[in-house]
Amino acid sequence: MSEPKDLSYILTHLGEDRAQYFDAVIPPIVQSAMFAHPNVATMRTRVADEFSSHVYTRGQNPTVEIVAKKIAALEGAEAALMFGSGAAAMAAAALSVLRAGDEVLCVDKPYAWTRTLVKSHLQRFGVNGRLLDARDPAEVEAAITDQTRLIILESPNSLTFEQQDLVAIARIARARGIFTLLDNSFATPLGQSAIELGIDLVAHSATKYLNGHSDVLAGVVAGSEKLIRDLFHGPYMTLGAILSPHDAWLLLRGLRTLPVRLKQIAETTDTVLRYLERHPKVARVHSPWAQSYSQFGLTQQQLRHGSGLLSIELKADRVEQVDQFVDRLDRFLIAASWGGYESLVFPVAGVRNWPSLDFPASVPVGLIRFSIGLESSDVLIADLEQAFQAI
Incomplete structure (x- = not known):
């Protein structure tokens, strides 16, 4: 796999338009719940595309955006969204592509709350969840049915460290129009480039290595702009499990090192x-x-x-x-x-x-x-x- 492009630029400068905040070396914490508009026409334009605008911090916030841009670039993704925890990120990513009557396949030893999501919560809304070993791509392929819409992977997992062949499973899924979601917390974007290997959505518990100081709960989902926009207008805005500007600023500090x-x-x-x-x-x-x-x-x-x-x-x-x-x-x-x-x-x-x-x-x-x-x-x-x- 290729290394992330210009790592030092991503971590030090990407997304940091210092001219917008008094040429301060470190971005400020934009601790504002909402943003004012100079006129009604501008308000109307911004509300029409809140994914690309600042209207309400439950949507986009300048401090949070800096972190999201950096992690998206590290993952080689077009866009990313920040969440208040890794569990929130995984749940929202799954909800963004699933609907009643669908089926999700999941590795059998994921993070405990991912397992609970698949076995319990999604079932309540008419989504069937099945767990499988997934170390052999042929086993994954054999388990697919006409209702399968999402495959949740965690490679390596965080207890016994089984892996999945991401290239092979991504190829199987894409040939059938099935989405793939990977928890990449163990490896980080520096250790494993899942988007490059064909995975659709990549999630992290940013609480872990991305922050690295054990003082912030955070999550992130990265992927194509279309999938991230769908996620933004669905579970992200609806459920509101956002990352606060102050926690985003602390996470930005952690990313530097x-x-x-x-x-x-x-x-x-x-x-x-x-x-x-x-x-x-x-x-x-x-x-x-x-x-x-x-x-x-x-x-x-x-x-x-x-x-x-x-x-x-x-x-x-x-x-x-x-x-x-x-x-x-x-x-x-x-x-x-x-x-x-x-x-x-x-x-x-x-x-x-x-x-x-x-x-x-x-x-x-x-x-x-x-x-x-x-x-x-x-x-x-x-x-x-x-x-x-x-x-």
Whole structure:
């Protein structure tokens, strides 16, 4: 895959018309709910095309637009829309192309709220949802029916990191007039160019690597201008799950350092990964870059570089041993989410029985996910070693 075009220009200058705001180096936060019009004729013109105008911040806002333009450019997309969370972005993208009587196919181990959307909420409105493994494009093709309108992908997923062959599935879908939607949060636009591979709509939890500071909830959907306009005039404006100007400004700050952060995180993660692969108390390591990873060929084909996520299965007989190991860690904070500057640990056993989350049975209860941050590999490995000694 080709690299994003002129990355430094996109992150530093694209969308930032500094002459419009006093030549300030950093764009201001346009904290306004609405925008005035010089006359009725102008108001009429702007309201007629609110996608391209400033009328009401529930539609477009100058600060939010800057971030959207940058992420669209990073993805190689024509346009993008920002949301208040990644879950909102995925739900709105799905709703924008589905209608009653349609069917959606979804990978069987997506982000928990995507799984809930497909299995529960869409069903209430007459949309049938089916989950499938999707690692084999032939399985996806065989599952398609006359009612299939959308295929939801997540490659790699964020727990056990299965991938899908995006080129093959996109080709199958387009030949049948079916839309494809990919959650690209793991790889980021720098690590995987899904639009280039043929995917129609690409979504992110921008809370993760795009922001990178664990202080903003945000989501984004990118795609062709037609699909994004349809999304804007449908679920986006109707449901109002928008990103605030202040959060957009913080996200813009995070984007500036995205390449530097990812480079450091990927290098540290590779060192930690090799340590875990050799550890006698680790039964299995899950990572697209692990030596035992069954889809390593696809990793080399689709991904440009590593990420900070990996999971392990301990050689443990009881969940209590998993708890002991996690509780002993000092440098890893016990928390959900990932992609920030800090290292985190997420034990599936700690949330497996939450009624709001629907984990597939194929996710081991003893699975422990790590999100590697910006700490040194020596510090993190020393912490892991002392925690292993506790079990």
